[in-house]
Amino acid sequence: MDALAPTALSYPDLAAIFADIFQYTEPLTAETSADDIATWDSLQHIALIRTLEMTYSIRLSMDEMMEIRSVGDIENVLRRHGV
Amino acid sequence: MSSSATASSVPVERTGIETIVDEAIAAAPDCLRRRVILPAIDWAAVSPAKVALLLSTLAQSRLTVPRWLSKLLLVAGHALPEDLERTLSPGLVALNRINGASASQKRGELSGMLPALCADDQLEADVATVLVQKFAALGWEEEAVRLALAQRHRAPVILKRAGKAVTAHVDHLPEVRLRLIGTSTTQTLADEFKPAFAAIGWRADVTQADFGTLLANLMRPPEGADAHVVLLDLDGFAPQDWRRSASDASDLLAERVNHLAAALREFTAHSQAPLLINTIPVPAAPAAGFLDRSHALGARRAVDLINRHILEAAEQSKQIIVIDADQALASLAVRDQSDAKLWYYGRIAYSADAVRLLASSFAEAWGLLKRGPAKVLAVDFDNTLWGGVYGDDGVEALACGEDFPGNAFRALQAECLRLRQQGMLLVALSKNNPDAITAFQRHAGMLLQADDFAATAINWEPKPENIRKIAAELNLGLDSFVFLDDSPHEREAMRRLCPEVSVPEMPADPAERPLWLRRLTCTWPLRLTAEDEARAVLYATRREAESAKASAANFEDYLKGLEQHLAVSHVNTATLPRVVQMHERTNQFNLTTLRSTEADISALIQSEAQGLALVGRVRDKFGDHGLVIAATVAIDGSEAAVQSLLMSCRVIGREVERAFLGALIDDLKRRGVTRVSGDYIATRKNAMVKDFYASCGWQPAGGDGERTSWVFDIGAMEPPRSQFVTLDWEA
Numbered sequence: 001m002d003a004l005a006p007t008a009l010s011y012p013d014l015a016a017i018f019a020d021i022f023q024y025t026e027p028l029t030a031e032t033s034a035d036d037i038a039t040w041d042s043l044q045h046i047a048l049i050r051t052l053e054m055t056y057s058i059r060l061s062m063d064e065m066m067e068i069r070s071v072g073d074i075e076n077v078l079r080r081h082g083v
Numbered sequence: 084m085s086s087s088a089t090a091s092s093v094p095v096e097r098t099g100i101e102t103i104v105d106e107a108i109a110a111a112p113d114c115l116r117r118r119v120i121l122p123a124i125d126w127a128a129v130s131p132a133k134v135a136l137l138l139s140t141l142a143q144s145r146l147t148v149p150r151w152l153s154k155l156l157l158v159a160g161h162a163l164p165e166d167l168e169r170t171l172s173p174g175l176v177a178l179n180r181i182n183g184a185s186a187s188q189k190r191g192e193l194s195g196m197l198p199a200l201c202a203d204d205q206l207e208a209d210v211a212t213v214l215v216q217k218f219a220a221l222g223w224e225e226e227a228v229r230l231a232l233a234q235r236h237r238a239p240v241i242l243k244r245a246g247k248a249v250t251a252h253v254d255h256l257p258e259v260r261l262r263l264i265g266t267s268t269t270q271t272l273a274d275e276f277k278p279a280f281a282a283i284g285w286r287a288d289v290t291q292a293d294f295g296t297l298l299a300n301l302m303r304p305p306e307g308a309d310a311h312v313v314l315l316d317l318d319g320f321a322p323q324d325w326r327r328s329a330s331d332a333s334d335l336l337a338e339r340v341n342h343l344a345a346a347l348r349e350f351t352a353h354s355q356a357p358l359l360i361n362t363i364p365v366p367a368a369p370a371a372g373f374l375d376r377s378h379a380l381g382a383r384r385a386v387d388l389i390n391r392h393i394l395e396a397a398e399q400s401k402q403i404i405v406i407d408a409d410q411a412l413a414s415l416a417v418r419d420q421s422d423a424k425l426w427y428y429g430r431i432a433y434s435a436d437a438v439r440l441l442a443s444s445f446a447e448a449w450g451l452l453k454r455g456p457a458k459v460l461a462v463d464f465d466n467t468l469w470g471g472v473y474g475d476d477g478v479e480a481l482a483c484g485e486d487f488p489g490n491a492f493r494a495l496q497a498e499c500l501r502l503r504q505q506g507m508l509l510v511a512l513s514k515n516n517p518d519a520i521t522a523f524q525r526h527a528g529m530l531l532q533a534d535d536f537a538a539t540a541i542n543w544e545p546k547p548e549n550i551r552k553i554a555a556e557l558n559l560g561l562d563s564f565v566f567l568d569d570s571p572h573e574r575e576a577m578r579r580l581c582p583e584v585s586v587p588e589m590p591a592d593p594a595e596r597p598l599w600l601r602r603l604t605c606t607w608p609l610r611l612t613a614e615d616e617a618r619a620v621l622y623a624t625r626r627e628a629e630s631a632k633a634s635a636a637n638f639e640d641y642l643k644g645l646e647q648h649l650a651v652s653h654v655n656t657a658t659l660p661r662v663v664q665m666h667e668r669t670n671q672f673n674l675t676t677l678r679s680t681e682a683d684i685s686a687l688i689q690s691e692a693q694g695l696a697l698v699g700r701v702r703d704k705f706g707d708h709g710l711v712i713a714a715t716v717a718i719d720g721s722e723a724a725v726q727s728l729l730m731s732c733r734v735i736g737r738e739v740e741r742a743f744l745g746a747l748i749d750d751l752k753r754r755g756v757t758r759v760s761g762d763y764i765a766t767r768k769n770a771m772v773k774d775f776y777a778s779c780g781w782q783p784a785g786g787d788g789e790r791t792s793w794v795f796d797i798g799a800m801e802p803p804r805s806q807f808v809t810l811d812w813e814a
Contacts, residue, residue, distance in 0.1 A: 020243045043270055046425060050435045051240075062424040 010075055011083070013055060018071075021047050030072030056083045104129055108137045112144040121152060126159035134161045150175075157182060158213050173199050174210040181217045190223055195575055197226055201233035202588035208238035216244045224248035232282040236439055242278055253277065256286040259449065262308035264292040264300045266319030267432035272312075275442035282443070283450040293671065293732030294430070301346035302638050303736060304354040310452075311350070312445055313360040315393075316432030320363070321385055323370070324706070333379040339705065340392045342641060347396040347403060349638070357402050359448050361441060362390040364408035367421050401610070404448045411444035412437055447604045457585060457605045458563035460502055461550055464513035464522070464541075466569045468496055468531065470593065473519045484528025491593040496530040498600045503535060505608045510553055511539040512546050512566070546573055547580035565605055642737055642807040645703045649739055651746045652813035654688060654696035654713070662698050662713045665729060670768040672740070673729040674761065674775065679715060687715055687726075694718055695750060699743045700813075701734050708733055712743045716751065716759070723751050725761035735771075738805035744779050746810055748795065748802040757797050765789040779803040 009015070009028060018024045018032075022039040026032075034040040040048075049065055052058070052074065058081045060068075068074055107120045114121045126134070134156060141148060148156075148167055156163060157175050162182040171179065177196050180189050200206060200214070211234040218227035224245075231245035242249055259280060263269045273289040280287035290308070292300045297313065297320075304311060321339055324332070350358055363386045369375030370382035378384060397403035412420050415436055425431040433441060465472045469492045470482025482489035483496070503509050509531075513519055519541050523529045538556055540549035546568075554561050561583035568574055569589060577586050585605050590596055600606070654662050659681060666679045687694035699712040711731040717724050725747075730740055751759055761776055763769075766789075776793035777783070780803060784792040795802075 020240060042429065043274075046271070046429065046431070046435075054239075060424075062427060065424055065428060 009071070011078055014071060014074060017048070017051055017055065021051060028071050030075060031070060033070035052078075056081065058083065100128075104133065108133060108140060111137050111140045112146055115141065115146055115149070115152070118151075122155065124155075126156050126161065129159075131161060138164070154207075154210065158209055172205065172207075172210075173203055174206045174214065178210060178214060178217075181214070181221075186217075187221055190221075190226075193218075193223075194226060197229060198574070198578065198586070199571065199588055200230055206234060206237065208234075208241075212238050212241050212244055215241050219244065219246050219248060224252070228252040232278055235278055235282070236436075236443070239435070239439070249278075249281070253281045253286050256281060256284055258288050259285045260307060260309045261287055261289045262292065262300075262305060262311045263289055263314065264297050264311065265294070265314035265316075265432075266297055267314065267316045267426075268294065268430045269314055271431055271433070271435065271438045272314055272442055272445075275438050276446070279439075279442035279446040280449070283446050285446070285449070287446075293735070295733035296735060298342055298346045298641070299736035301343075301350040301358075302353070302641065304350055304356070308354075308356055310356055310449055311354070311358045313358065314432075314441070315361055315363050315389075317363050317366055317382065317386055317389075318426070319430070319432055320389065322706075329379040335705070336385055336388065338644075340389050342644075343389070344392045344396040345641065347393070348399065351400045351402050355402070357404060357449070357452055359404050359406060359445050360393060360397070361406040361408045361411070361444075362386075362393060364412055364420055365417050367417060367423075404452065404609070406441070406444045406448060408441065411440050415440065451604060451607060451609065454562070454605070456608050457507065457565045458559055459508045459510055459537075459553075459557065459565065460499060460606070461510040461512045461553070461564055461566045461584075462499060463568040463570070463573065464511065464515060464519055466593075467567055467589070468492060468499075469522070469526070469529070473515055473522055478522050478525050481522060481526055481528075483526060483530075488593065489528055491596070493528060493530050494597040495593070495600065498597050499531060500535065502600075502606055507606065508537040508557065509535055510550075510557075510564075511536045511541060512549055512553075512568075513541045514543055514546070515541050517541045545576065545580075547577055550577070550581055550584060565603070567600075639807075645705075645737065645807065647701060647703045647737060647739065647808045648811060649712075649742050649746070649808050650700045650702070650811045650813045651697055651743065652700075654684060654698050658698050658710060659684060661710045662696065665710070665713050665731065666727060669729040669731065670766070671732055672735060672772055673727075673766075673769050674725070674772055675727050675764045676766050676769060677715075677727040679727060684715060687717065691754065692718060695723075695747075695754075697743070697747055697750065699739070699746070701739055712739060714743070714747055716747065718751070718754065718756060721755060721757045723756045723759040725759065728761065738807050740775065741779060741803040742805040742808035742810055745802040745804050746812070748797060752797050758794060759797060760784060760792060760794045762786075763791045763793070 009030075015028055018028060018037075021044055022037050024037050024039065034045075045065075045068075049060055049068070053060055056078060058078075060077065064077050068077060103120070104124055107114055107124060111121070138148065147170065148163070150170060150172070153163060153167060153171055154175060157178040160182055162184070163171075163179050165179075168176050168179060173196065177193060177200055180186065180193060183189075200211075211230065215227050215231045215234075218224075218230065227245040228248050231241045231249060235242055261276060263273055263276075265272070269291045273291055276287040276289050300311075301313075320343075321336055327335065347358070347360070366375075366382035366386055368382070371378045371380050371384075375381035375383040376387065394405055397405045415434075420434055420437040421432060422434040425434065462468055465474075468483070470488060471480055473481065483492045484490065485493070499509055511520065520533050520539060523531055523533050538553045540546075540553055542549070546566075550561065550564060550566065554564065561581055564583075565585045565587065566574070566577050567587070567589055568577070569591070574586050574588070577584055587603055587605075590599050652658070662684065663679065663681045666677065670676070684696050688696045695714075695716040695718060697714050697716075698710050701708040701711050708731075711734050712729070714728040715726045717726055728744070730743075748759065761781065763773060763776065765773070773791075776795075779795075780800060781793035781795045784794045786792050
């Protein structure tokens with residue numbers, strides 16, 4: 001749970017999600033993207049989408065699935081869903 | 084989950100929140116009645132002293148703590164007084180014990196609760212997750228892993244909470260090598276196999292066949308797999324082409340299905356390994372409305388047809404086990420069984436939840452095959468086969484019969500008879516005076532009769548001792564026994580003293596037991612009757628005798644029936660991007676694994692005398708596979724050298740590569756080349772083409788280490804051809 005230390009994130013759960021899915025425990029910023037995380041491949045991307053859907057009780061579209069390449073993208077999408 | 088969400092919420096003034104919490108606790112009775120404020124408090128941040136204050140405030144107002152508040156407090160890590168436990172679910176009771184003082188000394192107690200927690204289908208996801216986390220934190224790895232594996236359907240994240248213990252646990256399990264073939268992407272199922280097989284005590288080592296190679300893989304099953312798994316889906320197996328007429332489409336489907344059925348039969352002739360295959364589930368949407376199940380263009384009708392053929396093929400073999408996907412996925416709504424965006428994103432036919440359920444079913448089928456179905460059902464009497472206690476209540480008072488509530492017990496007796504008819508032996512295991520057996524005859528509502536039991540132990544001895552005696556008497560291993568008893572203590576004693584016996588957690592509610600027993604996998608038969616068995620043996624021997632010649636003939640028939648056309652052309656600006664992409668991506672059927680770029684190939688084919696790049700498109704009666712095979716050749720006068728030769732795995736095993744190589748040699752001959760050479764360069768993935776040149780009649784020409792060289796004398800030798808591929812040259 002150390003990953004939940006104060007960050008600038010609007011959605012602090014993302015740190016735990018990134019730790020679970022990508023084993024990525026560095027501090028997250030809006031700029032953290034698929035390029036920074038080696039384990040963020042096309043398959044783990046599916047796991048990420050699924051986890052976001054479950055955690056926030058939303059349904060993401062195909063466009064959003066493509067749009068999400070970074071933490072900032074996720075935050076934008078979540079904001080749009082009124083999370 | 085909820086705790087982490089609230090624990091880290093927006094940093095509002097601490098003192099402000101504290102004031103609100105204090106006020107809420109002071110006004111707890113009112114807050115509780117209206118169910119306000121208390122649910123919103125982050126209890127993990129509230130001190131135990133304040134929680135104690137809350138509880139005493141409620142007690143003073145003679146209010147019991149409701150389940151929702153207990154849960155919030157327990158998940159947040161607080162302990163509740165023991166007298167509150169009677170209102171708690173088993174999961175919350177376990178959490179309370181762990182949250183309480185000296186948790187580390189309660190391992191034995193919690194281990195005893197574990198089977199019930201693992202089997203608890205009401206256990207809430209967050210409670211299960213917190214329990215696993217706490218087990219792991221206490222270093223109780225076995226408990227953490229067992230609960231995480233058992234409850235992973237309810238809370239997928241739970242496996243991560245058990246941490247490294249899962250990996251360590253799995254490493255010690257016996258290995259099962261699985262070969263996974265699908266009509267859609269199989270990766271998500273492969274991933275899910277690890278926990279699913281671990282849950283039944285196996286470490287799954289999965290290799291995946293290439294996409295689109297189902298029939299070839301079945302007809303020529305690779306060695307070295309303990310079991311083959313086929314993941315079918317409708318769109319992948321039988322994509323619709325709406326330009327075809329209904330009768331055309333119908334014929335095509337029939338043909339696909341026949342190919343599959345033939346391939347399944349073929350498989351059993353080549354491999355001794357079991358094959359697990361799923362039926363195709365109800366389609367996500369009808370293709371012909373109300374007519375979907377009757378009309379030739381209906382999706383459901385296609386599904387019915389395909390499934391019927393799979394089942395018929397399986398019936399003829401002991402090796403094939405068919406997973407009924409509708410049963411496996413029954414807990415999911417049809418619309419949740421697939422996720423359209425995953426299909427478009429990566430040709431993934433089933434949703435994450437569906438894949439998890441399918442993985443479990445495949446694993447259970449494997450477990451059942453290895454272990455064999457249980458042979459003996461050992462049942463308790465009082466409050467299991469009838470309601471009430473024979474010795475206390477007297478035979479007339481026992482609940483069993485046509486009316487409520489005795490009908491639930493009578494229904495369980497009917498299930499016992501069902502299992503008896505399916506070949507299991509019934510054994511009575513009751514703590515009673517021996518005359519309890521007369522209840523079956525003396526009570527009019529009983530369905531079972533005394534002589535339905537193959538053995539009885541009705542006495543006051545411990546049941547584990549009795550079951551051992553009966554096992555010796557029947558000359559059967561304890562591992563073929565299933566023990567049904569309503570008493571958790573009897574179950575616990577049996578688990579401790581006879582760990583080989585299967586001791587399922589029978590539901591406390593008699594109404595749930597009959598269907599629960601039907602779902603109990605260890606009682607599922609693999610074959611039902613002696614005739615089935617005899618027929619299977621007959622099939623097996625007949626097949627063995629005929630397999631060698633028949634299978635070759637079958638495979639040839641299959642290839643002939645495919646009506647394959649290979650259209651070969653010189654690479655041009657339209658096809659170049661695809662050819663470059665093939666060079667980038669192809670790993671298995673790739674002789675040199677040369678990653679040529681667009682510039683490389685363009686330069687090579689600038690002049691006819693200098694080089695050649697060929698590409699082939701394959702079409703068969705099922706459709707167009709697109710550009711699937713390519714080669715580049717450098718030419719120097721009368722000598723030529725193949726630089727790259729590669730093919731998509733979609734069309735492997737159909738002699739397309741032979742026909743293509745023949746065409747390539749023809750083209751070189753036209754250009755005046757008399758001798759062509761080629762290399763095979765070994766990589767981690769391309770062993771399948773090691774002998775490709777040899778199989779096409781090329782001569783070895785030395786080599787070193789990873790590289791073997793081959794030559795072909797164009798004047799003196801006949802280029803390879805295939806009778807199964809019609810060759811067309813395209814401009």
